[in-house]
Amino acid sequence: MSSTLKLSQRETTFNQEVVTRFELYNSLFQTLPFYQVKDTGILLPFFSSHCEKGTVSQLSPTEIIESFFEKYVPGIDHQEQINRMFRFIQYIERQVVLFDAIEDSSFNKIGRTDDSGSLQSLLQLASQSDKVRDDISDKLKKFSLRLVLTAHPTQFYPGTVLGIMTDLIDALKVNDLNNIDVLLQQLGKTPFFNKTSPTPVDEAVSLVWFLEHTFYHAVSAIQSKLEEEFDIDYANDHQVLELGFWPGGDRDGNPNVNTETTSSVAVLLRQIIFRCYYRDFRLLKRRITFRGIEKTIARLEKLLYQNAFNSQQNPKDLQGELLSLLNSVKQTLVTDHGSLFVNIVDGLMQKVRLFGCYFATLDIRQDSRILHSVFKYCTQQSQIKFGLKGYDALSEEEKLKVISFNEADFHCPDDADDMTKDTLNTIRLMKQIQYSNGEKACQRFIISNCQRSSDILQLINLFLWSGWRKEFLSVDFMPLFETVNDLSNAAQVMENLYRNPFYKEHLERRGNRQTIMLGFSDSTKDGGYLMANWSIYKAKVELTATARKYGIDLAFFDGRGGPPARGGGKTHRFYASMGSEIANEHIQLTIQGQTVSSQYGSVETARFNIEQLINAGIVSSLNPNDNDLLNKKSKALISEMADESYKLFMALRQHPLFVEYLEKFSPLKLLSKINISSRPTKRNADAQLKLEDLRAISFVTSWSQLKQNIPGFYGVGTSLKKMKDGGSWEEVQHLYHQSGFFKTMLDNCMMSMSKSDFRVTAYLEHDKKFAEFWKMLKDEYELTKAMLLELTGSQVLMQEYPVERKSIAIRERIVLPLVIVQHYALQCLNGNEYPELNDIYNKLVIRTVYGIVNAGRNLA
Numbered sequence: 001m002s003s004t005l006k007l008s009q010r011e012t013t014f015n016q017e018v019v020t021r022f023e024l025y026n027s028l029f030q031t032l033p034f035y036q037v038k039d040t041g042i043l044l045p046f047f048s049s050h051c052e053k054g055t056v057s058q059l060s061p062t063e064i065i066e067s068f069f070e071k072y073v074p075g076i077d078h079q080e081q082i083n084r085m086f087r088f089i090q091y092i093e094r095q096v097v098l099f100d101a102i103e104d105s106s107f108n109k110i111g112r113t114d115d116s117g118s119l120q121s122l123l124q125l126a127s128q129s130d131k132v133r134d135d136i137s138d139k140l141k142k143f144s145l146r147l148v149l150t151a152h153p154t155q156f157y158p159g160t161v162l163g164i165m166t167d168l169i170d171a172l173k174v175n176d177l178n179n180i181d182v183l184l185q186q187l188g189k190t191p192f193f194n195k196t197s198p199t200p201v202d203e204a205v206s207l208v209w210f211l212e213h214t215f216y217h218a219v220s221a222i223q224s225k226l227e228e229e230f231d232i233d234y235a236n237d238h239q240v241l242e243l244g245f246w247p248g249g250d251r252d253g254n255p256n257v258n259t260e261t262t263s264s265v266a267v268l269l270r271q272i273i274f275r276c277y278y279r280d281f282r283l284l285k286r287r288i289t290f291r292g293i294e295k296t297i298a299r300l301e302k303l304l305y306q307n308a309f310n311s312q313q314n315p316k317d318l319q320g321e322l323l324s325l326l327n328s329v330k331q332t333l334v335t336d337h338g339s340l341f342v343n344i345v346d347g348l349m350q351k352v353r354l355f356g357c358y359f360a361t362l363d364i365r366q367d368s369r370i371l372h373s374v375f376k377y378c379t380q381q382s383q384i385k386f387g388l389k390g391y392d393a394l395s396e397e398e399k400l401k402v403i404s405f406n407e408a409d410f411h412c413p414d415d416a417d418d419m420t421k422d423t424l425n426t427i428r429l430m431k432q433i434q435y436s437n438g439e440k441a442c443q444r445f446i447i448s449n450c451q452r453s454s455d456i457l458q459l460i461n462l463f464l465w466s467g468w469r470k471e472f473l474s475v476d477f478m479p480l481f482e483t484v485n486d487l488s489n490a491a492q493v494m495e496n497l498y499r500n501p502f503y504k505e506h507l508e509r510r511g512n513r514q515t516i517m518l519g520f521s522d523s524t525k526d527g528g529y530l531m532a533n534w535s536i537y538k539a540k541v542e543l544t545a546t547a548r549k550y551g552i553d554l555a556f557f558d559g560r561g562g563p564p565a566r567g568g569g570k571t572h573r574f575y576a577s578m579g580s581e582i583a584n585e586h587i588q589l590t591i592q593g594q595t596v597s598s599q600y601g602s603v604e605t606a607r608f609n610i611e612q613l614i615n616a617g618i619v620s621s622l623n624p625n626d627n628d629l630l631n632k633k634s635k636a637l638i639s640e641m642a643d644e645s646y647k648l649f650m651a652l653r654q655h656p657l658f659v660e661y662l663e664k665f666s667p668l669k670l671l672s673k674i675n676i677s678s679r680p681t682k683r684n685a686d687a688q689l690k691l692e693d694l695r696a697i698s699f700v701t702s703w704s705q706l707k708q709n710i711p712g713f714y715g716v717g718t719s720l721k722k723m724k725d726g727g728s729w730e731e732v733q734h735l736y737h738q739s740g741f742f743k744t745m746l747d748n749c750m751m752s753m754s755k756s757d758f759r760v761t762a763y764l765e766h767d768k769k770f771a772e773f774w775k776m777l778k779d780e781y782e783l784t785k786a787m788l789l790e791l792t793g794s795q796v797l798m799q800e801y802p803v804e805r806k807s808i809a810i811r812e813r814i815v816l817p818l819v820i821v822q823h824y825a826l827q828c829l830n831g832n833e834y835p836e837l838n839d840i841y842n843k844l845v846i847r848t849v850y851g852i853v854n855a856g857r858n859l860a
Helices: 003-031 037-056 061-072 078-105 119-126 130-142 159-173 177-189 200-229 259-287 294-309 319-336 342-355 368-379 396-402 418-437 453-464 484-499 501-509 520-527 529-549 571-576 595-600 603-622 632-653 658-665 668-673 696-705 716-725 729-738 740-754 762-766 771-792 802-831 835-856
Strands: 144-149 241-245 364-367 444-448 476-481 513-519 553-559 586-591
Touching: 003 078, 003 177, 003 802, 037 061, 037 078, 037 802, 061 078, 061 802, 078 159, 078 177, 078 802, 078 835, 119 130, 119 200, 119 603, 130 603, 144 200, 144 553, 144 603, 159 177, 159 200, 200 241, 200 259, 200 342, 200 595, 200 603, 259 294, 259 342, 259 418, 294 319, 319 342, 364 368, 364 418, 368 418, 368 444, 368 453, 396 453, 418 453, 444 453, 444 513, 453 476, 453 484, 453 501, 476 484, 484 501, 484 513, 484 529, 513 529, 520 529, 520 632, 520 696, 529 553, 529 632, 529 716, 529 740, 571 603, 571 740, 586 595, 586 603, 595 603, 632 716, 632 729, 632 771, 658 668, 658 771, 658 802, 668 696, 668 835, 696 835, 716 729, 716 771, 729 740, 729 771, 740 771, 740 802, 762 771, 802 835
Parallel strands: 144 241, 144 586, 364 444, 444 476, 476 513, 513 553, 553 586
Antiparallel strands: none
């Protein structure tokens, strides 16, 4: 079947399963028995239509809102107009949930029409011959995939709403009209947001919902299939699938995370995984009712129940004991009962091997500047024999020569500052967590803003001064390189470490494996879309060469956000397009924002997306595509484009109106008031806003709310035009059609642009102060669009992905009224005509952010 025909079939199925059903079930909202909901449901289609027409006519948001009320609801005062807008927002928020649920319920019909990239395609590949099957088995013995859930503040659906969505998806699969009606009523009465900001532990509880309800089942099901089809050996303690967790461990720039938080989250993860085991055990107990096993079953039940529901004093890692008890049950079944129900025991044993007593590894992350401050404090303490006066004044080269590694048992005094106490007490806590939950429970320390080799060696000293022994230092130290400059120096930083005698010994004890984290978000904020992607690609090539030179098994941990501007988009295609110059045996990435619910919100979607990543890693190493190995000419071409794009992006960043424009026309200043995160929107929260302090997530979210998505495309058009004008257009076209990396990068750029709509802010074209600035942004958007369409031979953006394009278009249409209301409220705030209503306008802006981000699914 041709690819064109498959695309056409998918589009037809999407229209039938999603578009038509959304129109049908959306009408149910008009009958919901809530205060004035019927009135709102009747008015909303007129409001949506009015917003569309006004946007096409390039009217300002104020003109659109005022003309709507004048035409459809004349005679009401301004306060009542605001009340109506709040009700529209509530209605649209739930429309977005309904569309999400309908799309997810149709996933098997529209998401899996082609099995390429799934586990099924890997099995089809294995069926070709025993040799191919053996090759895949060998790759799986070395390959690993780690998904790390982060606490970044763009996962807006609370657990209550996620529970309703799960039930709604099940009801929609069978078109259970009565149940759908009841669930929509429940949805209408359930709040979508918190009245107060969540604590870090609250954030952990929200994300644990996904561990418990989707990852637990999806990961174990994939593991079962892999074990069934391929020869995977547990003897070397190698896991194909691993989970990580940042809420409660990530303290970079978040003063609300402390040692107590980390301890609470470790306890939570342990308790929840035991509850999962206990639920599975109840089925096992119902089936295994034979003589000779009663005592073992009773011991298992007591262990699982107590650790699932009762607070434990000084708990210990019980993984080994659980496996021993389950294996005893299994052997009795095999010996005395004809192996009846052995599959149930095997299933629980497999989960205990996968998740232990920790569920997901709790990563610790802190900024290198904080760690340096703590190191300096410790060197001044008499109990620590550092013995190097003037160390701070030494060059990096001199520090690496003289730094020593002495053990001590220094306990941080109460009069130390909070950051010092948190750092040193957390280092001690990590050992306790390993004892209670298992070594894998907390064995990774990430140094963000890592710029020097000494940043890591100094951190190791903090561990040795806090009671850890050199030969038992069961912790992996991971530098995080984020800015364009840091990425360019990363290989030299790592080479210095590989050559350091102490660090070399430490790596040998850790299996000669080094993990390096790379930050997509900050590099995009720092250098723009093309430069960020190219800098990370180059860094990976250089870091891989350095690791191979020293015999190091290298794993890249990619800090990816939801949108392409933060490393998101069609992520699996990036991993499938890594050439042999880049280490790709281990895939590690962060899962954050709406990506958690949109790609991993159900067992089906989680399985599919995990399978795609496994497939990308295995197939790319099994059958490397020579076209993914960029030659010198291709590298020079992309480098020239990245440099051109970087120059334009830096000129934009340095424009005197840049920050003011964001503050005035986006909800940037109000993001800190949205009660979705314990984390400030910027570092140095009390200081005046500076671009370097602004978190990448706030930066990207603000542009997406503006419907301009500047970080996802700015500079791409100018760089492509320069290539064309310079006579290199044919080479660029060839590169797009041959290089998976280059194609995926530009395809994701088009996805960002598909969620942009400059018509919303077209009124700024006549603004005295910002007209030229707005026109500069708009011109680059139009140039980028024209160049990409010419390059791809397309008539519209994302022509190659018609279903995704249509889904985006429908979502954008649903939330257009929210966008107009947001910009109307911002205009009111900027005009200051009713200063007494500023608090209400702020609330209007804040409420619209939820729906816009949720509808985008990977906007932030």
